[in-house]
Amino acid sequence: MAVSLRDRLYRTNAVVLARQDYGEADRIFILYTPGRGRLSAIAKGVRRPKNRMGPHLDYFTEVSLELAKGRDLDVVTQAATVNAHLGLRSDMDAYGHAAHFAELVRHLTQDRQENRQVYELLASSLSLLNDGVAAWPVARHFELSLLGLLGFRPELFRCLNCLRTLEPEANAFSNQLGGMLCPACRAVDPSAVVVSLDAQKYIRLLARSGLAAVIGIALTEPLAREIASLTASYTRYVAEREFASLGVLSSMRQAIGPAGQAPDPPS
Ligand SMILES: [Zn+2]
Structure with a gap:
């Protein structure tokens, strides 16, 4: 039985440790989270100029994320800055x-x-x-x-x-x-x-x-x-x-x- 998107979603804070461009406009992130330790996640379309998540997911920022559990990588569905460390x-x-x-x-x-x-x-x-x-x-x-x-x-x-x-x-x-x-x-x-x-x-x-x-x-x-x-x-x-x-x-x-x-x- 398919698991609904709602059941796959979770929220966490995270610090962005590393990132790598992937495909046309995506990026894979290595994150550190309080409750799940280190994890890798993909943010789709995040390199497009008008993407709203992109500016939040910079190196060493502390972010509040919503993610969907994926088969290989979890998928970032929302991102908001907690501490930009400008x-x-x-x-x-x-x-x-x-x-x-x-x-x-x-x-x-x-x-x-x-x-x-x-x-x-x-x-x-x-x-x-x-x-x-x-x-x-x-x-x-x-x-x-x-x-x-x-x-x-x-x-x-x-x-x-x-x-x-x-x-x-x-x-x-x-x-x-x-x-x-x-x-x-x-x-x-x-x-x-x-x-x-x-x-x-x-x-x-x-x-x-x-x-x-x-x-x-x-x-x-x-x-x-x-x-x-x-x-x-x-x-x-x-x-x-x-x-x-x-x-x-x-x-x-x-x-x-x-x-x-x-x-x-x-x-
Ligand atoms: Zn000794």
Whole structure:
């Protein structure tokens, strides 16, 4: 028996993670939703100039959608903007970091696995970028929180091998084990990287006390690089893939300087 259209319809909020043109005038979207996790949907005719849904379905916007369940892809039947995040469009650094968040969520989550906290983290982090909050600490907070919400919270306070509370010394981070090793146990994972005391302090503070506790801390360039490379390397290990957005951002910064306009993020 055929299911009526009415029974196939549902409503949800969503953040647009990625999109791809399809056919003459359609577009396929990768969305993240509070109740259904990641999902792909098609919006038909959305690239036609007079289409009313098109303007709402831009990168990193938070939208309210009506969808119809389809055989392969669900079909977007209505779209309205909840939060356009217009501030991202004129700030290359914020836009590049928004692309990074979308890329991580897209590749670290599974289709149709509900995780409302991931949705809240994504929506609130995009809003912070949109409001002009410094992108660097927002990004480190996002990475650590996302990994935690997906079951990969790194152990930063105790040695993963001997379980001793870590002292301020040359402890190392092991991607494989998902956290710190004390100097005596470091050899358990020869690929573990020794972390400077200041970097250890910063990520512990961030993990324990949240974004507000670190937002005002000024970091030297080498320290910022060390911390970002620590979270990037663990994220890469967990996802088993490289991520492109931050690399694109940094080469754009070098090429056109901080005032330029960002193009579409990599898909
Ligand atoms: Zn140990």
